[in-house]
Amino acid sequence: MSITIDRPTTASRILRRHTIITTQGMDGVLAVTAELRACATLVKEMAVDVREGVGCSALTCSVSMTAEEAADFAAHLRTLPAVESVDPY
Template identity: 80%
Template sequence: MSITIDRPAFTGSRILRKHTIITTHGMDGVLLVAAELRACGPLVKEMAVDVREGVGCSALTCSVSMTADEAEAFQTRLRAIPTVESVDPY
């Protein structure tokens, strides 16, 4: 059973927003995303990577301190990287 609570979207307050980014091309794809996250500087609070040999896609999970408006721009920016298959907030 799950309960969903509708909350108003606060666009001006920074909170930690978690994202899962799925990439292709193994470690090279992950490193392209990591370089983009590095450009975000201290806003990235944590990052975990799952790269496995013989698997077509890799997963990178990160928490970034940003507003709702920044989160949309962040997702668009990451989707522009050629090796990124998806960017999913959770």
């Protein structure tokens, strides 16, 4: 006897955490959050660390997406002037 399981052919979405380093203080963070707002239903959590007198800020978010979408997501965010890096957590 053999048992087969039908697997979906489409890639499944999972929560993927990214850390985004920005410059330009609060303005840089707000530019990134404006981009994240476009995929608001996919963003499950977000935390921001902005400190006065520090050159860079950190934004960490978990977004529900496929592996391919994650690569496109990071590439798109890197095009923003305030973004220094986008790294998987």
